[in-house]
Amino acid sequence: MTKRKMFFRMITASLVRRRSRMLVALLAIAVGATILSGLVTIYYDVPRQMGAEFRNYGANMILLPEGSGAFDNAEVDAALSKIPAASVVGVAPYRYESVTINEQPIVAAGTHMDGARAASPYWYIDGEWPAASGELLLGKEIAEKLSTKLGAELNVRYALTEEDEDHSDLFVKENSRKMIVAGILETGGSEEEYIYMAMEDLEALTESAGELDVAELSVSGSQAELQGYADSINASLDGVTARLVKRVTQSESTVLTKLQALVLLVTVIVLALTMICVATTMTAVVTERRREIGLRKALGASDASIIWEFMGEGLLLGLVGGLLGACLGFAFAQAVSVNVFSNSIAFRPLLLPITIIVSILVTGLACILPVRSATDIDPALVLKGE
Amino acid sequence: MSLLELKDVSKIYGDLHALDKINLKVDTGEWVAIMGPSGSGKSTMMNIIGCMDKPTSGEVLLDGVDISRESAKSLTRIRRDKIGLIFQQFHLVNYLTAVENVMMAQYYHSVPDEKEALRALARVGLADRAKHLPSQLSGGEQQRVCIARALINYPELLLADEPTGNLDEANENVVLDIFSQLHKEGTTLVVVTHDPEVAEVAQRTVTLGHGKIISDKLNEGFKE
Structure with a gap:
């Protein structure tokens, strides 16, 4: 031994x-x-x-077009490719247009409802999220302004300027669409001042497709990781600027x-x-x-x-x-x-x-x-x- | 030739002279009993001879080396290489079996060898108790394990402190028979005891009193 x-x-x-x-x-x-x-x-x-848990507080990164103007889905997709797919909790692209309902000017936002729901899980909806074409989500303030209730039918009008046939003059054309109030949105924030509809409905109303004003992203990761993604997007893409929603990312951090x-x-x-x-x-x-x-x-x-x-x-x-x-x-x-x-x-x-x-x-x-x-x-x- | 020689050895604790200018020679192969009442200096002498203590003055020559001047480290080495210790209270490690207790002495000395340890236990009549823990052995058996452990490294001097103090008469005889056998084989034995019967079977009896040797005589009844 x-x-x-x-x-x-x-x-x-x-x-x-x-x-x-x-x-x-x-x-x-x-x-x-x-x-x-x-x-x-x-x-x-x-x-x-x-x-x-923090992702319940909403988007922590926004994509904006560089300079003034708009950007499109392809640019949002290019930006998303810089972020690991597993980290992306929700993407909500928004396009804002002025419409009138009952002769009152209102800002309408077109979005993908699933994306908005994932990016803003804290939204409280009285009623249902719009599930089909022709359905609306009304901000609470707008609903009070219009004295409208769930299930009401609203006539949404959009005025667009067109040239006449020989391109010599401009005239105003008005599109309108009857839409049903599927839900009333309560957030306690500025979201209550808008109406929300499916992107396809807004595009049909405005007769133009593909344009976006902003995209809200909910991404899981530390502040440093998020900053890394934003820097990568800003460095490699010309048409898009990525910004962190500081109040969310800093409090998380x-x-x-x-x-x-x-x-x-x-x-x-x-x-x-x-x-x-x-x-x-x-x-x-x-x-x-x-x-x-x-x-x-x-x-x-x-x-x-x-x-x-x-x-x-x-x-x-x-x-x-x-x-x-x-x-x-x-x-x-x-x-x-x-x-x-x-x-x-x-x-x-x-x-x-x-x-x-x-x-x-x-x-x-x-x-x-x-x-x-x-x-x-x-x-x-x-x-x-x- | 002397294996052990004490020259004017004194051990003083304050005013107390536990040993007072002791002179003693023990030859190789000799069996010496050291007797005396409590406080006579037996234990102090045992500790000094066993390299567990140093004298205040004097020389202690073990195999020609003056152990009174060695460092603690050297004393540990000398104790390991030259001395086998047997204690009154056996001092076996209670969580090691009999054979493991014997092997522990080999472990500190050189290399453990289970077969050799088993042979040492067989020599003291404990071949069939090798795998038992001390708590499963009688007092006599524990003392025999202690003897096997002391012998395993072939020490030049076997030093026993009251080896039969905790044993009944039958086991006392067994232990003394083993000592007798070891003496015949040439082992040098120094047995510290207060029991005259144990001292009588030794070749020579040295009696201490108040730190001095008061008698040193060969036992007439000693049987070779």
Whole structure:
């Protein structure tokens, strides 16, 4: 048998055959590792989880035509190609035109309803989202102005200027379309001053297609990532300018930074507490085994040998505790995620070796002082029972 | 030739002279019993001979080397290489089996060899108890494991401190028989005891009193 085999035989025998004593130390390490692994998982998953929550606050990036004028769907698509598809939560292109209803001038917005719904999930609709051609969404202010109710039929008029047949004169042509009020929009903001219809309906009314005034994007990602996407769009595309909605992205960033700092602080405190707990347990272990240490020294064990044996036990405990903690930590993080964010969490394989290594390091550090004191034990006094 | 020689060895704790200018020679292969009442200096002498303590003055020559001037590190090495220790309270590691306790001494000395450790246990009549933990062994069996552990590295000096102090008469006889066998094989034995019966079976008895040697005689009844 090699010395190494005997070394492992001794430290495993100490851990296995002194279960009740070592269980306390193992429990301390495993609890520490569980909280550590769980909190680190949450730390890294908070941006994703909170990102999804933040997306309820609406668009965080807007695309505008460069200079004055309009842009088209092709340019929006080109801009979207600069953003990973998985990060795009919703895209709502808007075209604004002046129309009249009951002789009152009103701004009508044409959009893709699905996109608007995804980009602005906080919109409260009394009634239904327009689902078919010929249906309208009325801002609450407009509905009050027109004294209109859900299901009412409105005649939407649009005046467009055309040239006569020999191009010598201009005349005004008026298109009108009867539309049904499918829903009334309440946001508490300026959105209540508009009416919303399907892009196709507005294009039919105005007899022109493809033009857009603005596109609102809801994109998940950190402020830095969003800024990166915007910079990439601005640098590579001529007709489009991308801007971040600062009030949304900055508050997201502030909340995330504070939340992550809090999780980090708790993690550090837990690590410190684990270290104190393990150090206390190891001190108790050393005190309890003074006679055994004295015997080993009497048999000719060097100080280094004693240190390695106790450190070996501590490190093995750290390994097992870390392994247990990494698995339990994932379960802990999953439970927190499901209960707090109503969302499951992805297992991070890298966290397994990291938790184990950190547990081993923390245990090793916690063992240094008590183990160092073990070498000061005088074999003659201990063996006499003094 | 002397394996062990104490020259004017004193150990002083404050005003107390635990050992007072002791002179003693132990030859290779000799079996010496050191007797005396409590406080006579037996344990102090045992610690000094066992390289676990240093004298205040005097020389302690073990195999020609003055161990009174060696560093703590050197003393650990000398203890490991030259001395086998047997204790009154056995001092076995309670979570290691009998054979593992023996192998532990090999581990610190050189390389553990399970077969050799098993042979050492067989020599003290414990071949069938090798895989038992100390808590599963009787006092006599634990002391025999302690003897096997002390012998495993072929020490030049076997130093026993009250080896039968915690044993009944039957087990005391077993241990003394083992000592007798070891003496016949040429092992040098120094046995510290307060039991006259244990001292009588040794080749020579040195009696201490108040830190001094008050008698040093060959035992007439000693059987080779």
